[in-house]
Amino acid sequence: MTVNKKKSFPFRKLAITSVVALVAIAGGVGGGGWYWWQSAIAPVESSTQTPEDILQVQIPEGASANEIGQILEEAGLIRSITAWKVWTRWQGVWESSGGFHAGTYQLSPQASMADIAQTIWSGKVQQISFTVPEGWSQKQMANYFEELGWFSAQEFLDATNNIPRERYPWLPEDIPFLEGYLFPDTYQISIDQRTPDAVIGVMLNHFEGSALPVYQNRTGYTDLSLEDWVTLASIVEKESVVAEERARIAGVFWNRLRDNITLGSDPTVEYGLGITQTPDQPLTYAQVETPSPYNTYINAGLTPTPIASPGLASLKATVSPEETEFLYFVARYDGTHVFSRTLTEHLRAQARIRDQQDAKQNSTNL
Numbered sequence: 001m002t003v004n005k006k007k008s009f010p011f012r013k014l015a016i017t018s019v020v021a022l023v024a025i026a027g028g029v030g031g032g033g034w035y036w037w038q039s040a041i042a043p044v045e046s047s048t049q050t051p052e053d054i055l056q057v058q059i060p061e062g063a064s065a066n067e068i069g070q071i072l073e074e075a076g077l078i079r080s081i082t083a084w085k086v087w088t089r090w091q092g093v094w095e096s097s098g099g100f101h102a103g104t105y106q107l108s109p110q111a112s113m114a115d116i117a118q119t120i121w122s123g124k125v126q127q128i129s130f131t132v133p134e135g136w137s138q139k140q141m142a143n144y145f146e147e148l149g150w151f152s153a154q155e156f157l158d159a160t161n162n163i164p165r166e167r168y169p170w171l172p173e174d175i176p177f178l179e180g181y182l183f184p185d186t187y188q189i190s191i192d193q194r195t196p197d198a199v200i201g202v203m204l205n206h207f208e209g210s211a212l213p214v215y216q217n218r219t220g221y222t223d224l225s226l227e228d229w230v231t232l233a234s235i236v237e238k239e240s241v242v243a244e245e246r247a248r249i250a251g252v253f254w255n256r257l258r259d260n261i262t263l264g265s266d267p268t269v270e271y272g273l274g275i276t277q278t279p280d281q282p283l284t285y286a287q288v289e290t291p292s293p294y295n296t297y298i299n300a301g302l303t304p305t306p307i308a309s310p311g312l313a314s315l316k317a318t319v320s321p322e323e324t325e326f327l328y329f330v331a332r333y334d335g336t337h338v339f340s341r342t343l344t345e346h347l348r349a350q351a352r353i354r355d356q357q358d359a360k361q362n363s364t365n366l
Contacts, residue, residue: 040083134311180306238267
């Protein structure tokens with residue numbers, strides 16, 4: 001039987017020998033070198049004496065290992081720049097393909113030098129979160145990021161007008177902006193990535209990984225374009241409050257499209273006019289009759305673009321709708337809807353709900 005002998009690496013042995021020698025020289029030959037090393041890499045502060053104090057440290061792009069050591073020493077995070085040089089040389093031997101990463105880090109003086117160095121070596125930069133709820137428009141997102149103080153609303157909206165089709169070739173042709181494709185979710189990003197392009201990038205990445213497969217793997221509606229899918233799903237999202245009704249609402253809209261009946265969706269009118277109705281201030285007849293490309297009471301078919309960012313449930317419901325005979329629905333103002341098969345039934349349902357709202361308003365005024 002042939003036994004494979006482990007190959008030797010003269011260069012690595014030489015490098016390790018150099019590191020060991022440096023430790024001995026720095027701390028004194030013999031046992032003193034080891035004791036010096038243990039002291040030099042120990043935390044600057046004891047965890048038993050003071051509360052943990054987290055410091056924010058910025059490592060600039062292109063900083064050398066020695067420059068990083070100086071930054072850490074000045075911040076009071078390491079005890080010895082010499083020990084830092086020894087550690088970085090050792091790290092370079094064992095992980096020659098790696099390196100320190102620029103960015104903003106949260107570091108504790110109660111952490112050992114090795115732990116601090118490993119954090120920067122592995123690029124565990126400070127993270128920050130943001131949340132985009134399902135059904136938000138890009139204008140709502142823009143206002144949200146401005147309120148967070150990350151960047152102005154206008155900067156975000158300007159960035160959504162730039163369609164990065166080179167990076168995301170699946171994006172539909174000729175869309176004017178990214179409405180509908182900025183996937184709603186909670187995200188964690190580096191604190192240094194708080195720019196419109198970075199935020200948009202992570203949302204498009206999530207759409208590509210979570211939403212796009214739903215479209216690509218659909219079994220029905222094979223002639224449905226990606227743009228029409230997202231557009232209809234955005235209307236379903238805005239109309240759906242109760243999860244159990246989502247597929248039925250999608251079914252109603254598909255029936256109306258099939259029969260060439262206008263969708264008659266309030267959220268599309270609101271989007272076109274830039275308003276939001278409430279139970280106390282519903283859409284007026286004048287608003288519903290106001291011409292707009294997004295007014296689905298006036299215009300047949302879908303809106304020119306999505307009106308919001310649909311969540312995964314609405315995207316799925318749009319390609320897997322409930323088979324139903326319903327053609328109409330009206331909101332009860334409690335999140336649920338009354339569904340009807342005929343216009344006569346629908347008008348009666350509207351009248352009942354209107355009378356209930358009027359009675360509730362009158363009782364409140366008494």
